[in-house]
Amino acid sequence: MAQDKMGFWSVVAVGIGGMVGGGIFAVLGLSVQLAQGGAPVAFAIAGLIALITTYAYAQLSTTFVSRGGTVTFLNKAFGTGVFTGSLNLLLWLSYIVMLSLYASAFGSYGAVFFPESMQFWAKHLLISGAIVGITGLNLLSAEIIGRAESWIVAFKLLILGLFIALGIRGVDPAQLQPDTWASPLAMVSGGMIIFLAFEGFELMANTAEDVHQPDRTLPRAFYAAVLFVLVLYVLIAGTTVGTLTTDKIVEAKEYALAAAAEPFMGQLGFKLVAIAALLSTASALNATLYGTARLSFIIAQSGELPDVLEKKIWNKPIEGLLITSGLTLLVANLFNVSSISTMGSSGFLLIFAAVNYANFRLYRQTHSNRWISLLGTIACIAAVTVLLQQTARTQPQNLWVVVVMVGLAVAIEVGYRRLTKRHIHLRSPQD
Template identity: 25%
Template sequence: MSQYKKNSIKLLGAIGLGTGVMISAGIFALLGQVAELGGKYFPFIFIIGGIVTGFSAYSYQKLSQAYPSAGGIGMYLVKEYGKGTLAAFAALLMAFSMVINQSLVARTFGTYTLQLFDINQNSIWVPILGVGLLIFAFLVNISGNTFIQSFTSVISLLKIIGLLIFAGAGLIVANFSFQPAESSGQSPETTITSFIAAIALTILSFKGFTTLTNQGEEIENPKKNVGRAILFSILISLFVYILIAWAVSSNLSIGKIIEKKDFALAAAAEPALGNLGVWFTVIIAIIATISGIIASVFAVSRMLAMLTDMKLIPHRHFGMPGSIQRHTLVYTIVIAMILTIFFDLSRIASMGAILYLIMDMIIHWGLLTKLKEKVEANLFVVGAAFTLDAIVLTAFVWVKIQSDLLIVIVSLVVLILTFIGEKLFIQKLKNNS
């Protein structure tokens, strides 16, 4: 069995983990993509995304109070659907979306770091630096919970302060003018569908709160503190996102934001603060992505270990020593490395959003239909969360079918193969029992 240390993570440490995952890929890698889909009013999309996330977080909070567990989402799904194919399938979707997020953060780290050396963002150094960050995250994660929570808490505070300084400076330069970004003839047309689709990416930027559910038994007083940590992490992230989005909107045209979408914050810092601002922003991005990757790897490896212990996913040691938890950490890093090498930021984000929203809907549906008599929850709020996810997912997939059909096909193949693989694995276990 994997070893979990109860009460090893304090409330502040949990909040540090949550914000550590959220305030990384969310604002640095996705802001430009949100602007591309949502147009000049893209800052409002972060607010809408925060509201939709709030509805979703309600389900997780209620489940965490009823079933605090280091397995988090995996345990919730088993409580909802039993130890069967659907629970294992949805749990793996969550794990995949978290690993995808790690590769998103890793490539963001590489993209922003290269801004210090005036190297093209399409350089091979982007995946090389991303892989290097993943290796560093692995080394930190094998050091134990105490170091991880201290490291992520301190570094999360530093990056939040840095981002607030950036946002404040940008708004001061713009005379605190909360005007939408200027449009140009080259800016893509924004439709209602694309605007709604952009919400999917902001939801992805908030999904870090689910990290906290995977530390259920490890967080001190989990029945209270998991919910508190989720709430504070979302509110802190939303506040930072809004300020940053408006600062960028006030200093760059929408066309420029889209052109520089993979490093929009660094591009926005130059007109506001000059070269010093670019250096400052890149350093903050490096700090943010480092803390984000460490917190995310910490969470997903434990989730996979719990799923393995519950015999919901297959496991092979491949001759590696140590616990299952250590093995799943290795698997997590290796898969993230492969994605970092072969996919760009836009496609990584798209696949992550699709897989995550499907898993999220399965969680809400289970609470709505399977546990309504066992878990005290407002079914209207849970139903609203399911409906909002469905609307956003439909719009996002429709936009991607028109603009990038390949990533929709790849996502569909991943869904089909995962479901079939889990069905065969579960059936084999039943036959052998």
């Protein structure tokens, strides 16, 4: 095997690193608030939808070997019309929301080290400092954190494994019984609002050009990574709900995992999980900001964003990086975790519905079972429908931010085409 090509375990590490980023630290408390004792089931529902969607990604990645990933798949299936352009912009906006979630989690976990009277301001200072600092690192050298990424992933998996190993012995089965679960609609909604904790598997598609024997390696890597994370999340949720009352988890919602560790790991466990969260969210922020700036570059190359974003300085898409960081600063500081999670999960569910349908349309080229991808399309649409219905009933203000996000993607695409008449073209795998 060529030394410069990625093998099975390297690709799996990309997927696990992308999924076990800041998501689980940020959304666990929110999931428990919605699903209550059924939080493990909520995570399992979200994981199963992600697992079905990995089939489409595995088939498309091995057929259209490209660093463009999702953008390439949508362009191949639907052409370069307003629909595809809007979806690509929605993907970019959804990643900005993900960045905001990571920054918010960084601020929440970092604030616990400050006196309670200072925590509100400390949180927002840490959010802003993390975004500005990581942006600076990307301007200078993203490799500073990148070199330590494998150690950070290993450390957070070690801490999460220790959390499960020590905590599972003290789980009270009564706190996981069906009579502690929320209603079925709230359970599904709880699974969908934390769906963005799984979305990182999408990053594996962007490695296709760098993978040794992608037709064999990528499918196995996709399934292995998603199954591992699905089991990990269910065990974490079960341990949390089984050892700490729902009221206490909700009270510590934004740093729930650290609070859940304290009963059986003590104050040291609380601090260890908080430190793991800080490292994890910082590394996820770095990797996602690096990738999102390049996503804006790829979309600009296809003509769906202004060509200024296609320019590189110091071999970096500086304009895309700065615009992405600026929008992240606004979203992370102006919206709460619930709003951010609703926006992010809705955006990715819509994108994944489109990717599933893309594989359904291209099944002859991808040699796929089209009915699996049709099932994935229906599951994603049904999931986002349930999420939005539950949001409209319980937090209608969050529904409007989703409508604005989707509407913004369409408005930018339509307005940009009409104003500039810029030519839209498909990217080749070599671009």
